[in-house]
Amino acid sequence: MMKEGERYELIFSGSGGQGLILAAIIFAEAAGVHDGFYVCQSQSYGPEARGGYSKAEVIMSKNPIDYPKAIRADLLLSMNQASCDHCFEVLKPEGLLVVDASLVHQIPTNRSVSIPFTEIARKSAGKEMVANMVALGAVGRISQSVSLKSLETALVARVPKRTVEMNLKALHAGIEAAEAVDLSALPKTIVPEDDEL
Amino acid sequence: MSGNLPNRRLIQGNEAIVEGALAAGCRFFAGYPITPASEISEILSARMPEVGGTFIQMEDEIASMGAIIGASLAGTKSMTATSGPGFSLMQENLGFACIAEVPCVVVNVMRGGPSTGLPTSPAQGDVMQARWGTHGDHPIIVLAVSTVLDSFEITVRAFNLSEKYRVPVIILSDEVVAHTRETVSLPAWEDLEVTDRISPDTPPEWYVPYEGSSSGVPDMAAFGKGYRYHVTGLVHDVRGFPTQRPEEIEAFTSRLFRKISQGFHEIQKVETVFMEDAETAVIAYGSVARSAHRAVIMGRSQGLRVGLLKLVTLFPFPRRLVEPVLHQCKAVLVPEMNMGQISREVNRVNSSACRVIKHNRFDGQLITPEELMPRIEKMTS
Numbered sequence: 001m002m003k004e005g006e007r008y009e010l011i012f013s014g015s016g017g018q019g020l021i022l023a024a025i026i027f028a029e030a031a032g033v034h035d036g037f038y039v040c041q042s043q044s045y046g047p048e049a050r051g052g053y054s055k056a057e058v059i060m061s062k063n064p065i066d067y068p069k070a071i072r073a074d075l076l077l078s079m080n081q082a083s084c085d086h087c088f089e090v091l092k093p094e095g096l097l098v099v100d101a102s103l104v105h106q107i108p109t110n111r112s113v114s115i116p117f118t119e120i121a122r123k124s125a126g127k128e129m130v131a132n133m134v135a136l137g138a139v140g141r142i143s144q145s146v147s148l149k150s151l152e153t154a155l156v157a158r159v160p161k162r163t164v165e166m167n168l169k170a171l172h173a174g175i176e177a178a179e180a181v182d183l184s185a186l187p188k189t190i191v192p193e194d195d196e197l
Numbered sequence: 198m199s200g201n202l203p204n205r206r207l208i209q210g211n212e213a214i215v216e217g218a219l220a221a222g223c224r225f226f227a228g229y230p231i232t233p234a235s236e237i238s239e240i241l242s243a244r245m246p247e248v249g250g251t252f253i254q255m256e257d258e259i260a261s262m263g264a265i266i267g268a269s270l271a272g273t274k275s276m277t278a279t280s281g282p283g284f285s286l287m288q289e290n291l292g293f294a295c296i297a298e299v300p301c302v303v304v305n306v307m308r309g310g311p312s313t314g315l316p317t318s319p320a321q322g323d324v325m326q327a328r329w330g331t332h333g334d335h336p337i338i339v340l341a342v343s344t345v346l347d348s349f350e351i352t353v354r355a356f357n358l359s360e361k362y363r364v365p366v367i368i369l370s371d372e373v374v375a376h377t378r379e380t381v382s383l384p385a386w387e388d389l390e391v392t393d394r395i396s397p398d399t400p401p402e403w404y405v406p407y408e409g410s411s412s413g414v415p416d417m418a419a420f421g422k423g424y425r426y427h428v429t430g431l432v433h434d435v436r437g438f439p440t441q442r443p444e445e446i447e448a449f450t451s452r453l454f455r456k457i458s459q460g461f462h463e464i465q466k467v468e469t470v471f472m473e474d475a476e477t478a479v480i481a482y483g484s485v486a487r488s489a490h491r492a493v494i495m496g497r498s499q500g501l502r503v504g505l506l507k508l509v510t511l512f513p514f515p516r517r518l519v520e521p522v523l524h525q526c527k528a529v530l531v532p533e534m535n536m537g538q539i540s541r542e543v544n545r546v547n548s549s550a551c552r553v554i555k556h557n558r559f560d561g562q563l564i565t566p567e568e569l570m571p572r573i574e575k576m577t578s
Contacts, residue, residue, distance in 0.1 A: 025207070025378065028207055028378060028380075029207045032205070032207050032379075032380035033205045033206065033207055033380055036205075037380075038379075038380065039207070039378075039379065039380055040377055040378070040379050041207070041377065041378040041379075042373070042376060042377045042378070043376065044317075045317075065379070066487050066488075066490035066491040066494065067487050067488050067490070067491035067565070067566050068373065068377045068379075068484070068487055069373075069563060069565075071491075071565070071566065071567070
């Protein structure tokens, strides 16, 4: 659990059009508006409408947040290989990498959770488009930094009405997929053991 | 925790500016969308009709500035919002607002420049343009925002100062503040202190539009209320008609400056963190003040006696608040996302032995606390 004065930093990365910024906004709204944390949510992306690079950040704290960007991420979600390669160095040694197994094949650390978000989205909700919500559910469950009920509430408020059901299905599928993950079985840091070098 | 506050919302800096403007009584907005200020126009196009105000998307920024001057002369609090390229186009009409003493608020969400520059990247390159962008000797008020809550509160303040002193007020935001979402609990409108311009209480035939009271600020009659007077960009006499008489020109220009200098105590604002026992300080504004805040906390945790002076008012430059810091400290660091604009001002008012160290970044990236740390350590040792 987060202590006073600490920051919890998440990065949602992938390509433009995957809905990572929306996922980050929903996460920030759940943590900030419903769970009562201070949050800062920001994004950076290229000029393309689809494709290209897209990254969204969420900083959470029990105290007011000064520097609004990630310094060392506690959790990095990567929805494609390029963003994984690009953002990995921002991860803390004890940080956790979460990747879309359908799209990221070269994983730079064993301290990672690989879940096929895009495939789950197709199977559970019928559309790859909601892979962002599958990932959001998984990140919410794995990070344990936000209540899942708040995530649901924030999601319902932020997505178009006619898509609520589909998005909720995806969110729950993500949460369920993450429940199968045993974090204690992972190495403690992303730094390779000496004998592996 | 901030959990016990009511009306919590997750909003961007740009949206907070909109809410601040509406809360302050702004009921006219004319603008032309531009990254990274577009959300201000976009949100106001929906919000303004809800409160009975007027939103107009103009053909360009020149016309936008003209439209808000006209609306303000008709008695409505007015605002426009833009970024660097649009701000350049507004300069001529901004000068008209200065000389005709038309209250209005201009938001400039800074991005990389000059010209179209870096549309999606933050910068602080328009500081001197905000002060001196329009030609001629003129006083103007420039305020900088660094958080979402700032964006709300300082916008309310911008309107209050603009109305009270009959002067255009520039709000300088930047891409980072504009697009970062934060949770805020905005106060109810009735809990805010809102200032309105003073209307004349004399009958229309006795009204002398540019006479000015002891404060130097003339009462302002709204067009359409029966008060006939002349508004011009030429230097004018107390009745508003062009003059070439030296004694009238001098009296006019002196009054324009005097009304602002008499209000320095109210207009000039700074915030301080850990300044009580500081031997060194960081002087910063806008989003960079947040990086500096973090760096100062990191410095303190290493035992360094460093403080932060955050400038809220950039112009009139808060000399009376910066000078004591320069006397107190052996060195100050001035980080900016430009080649050094406020650092010049700090140097200008520095009459002590304090060293003024610049730290400049102009690659489209926000200055980080980590890059400030070695500078702070070096200056403290």
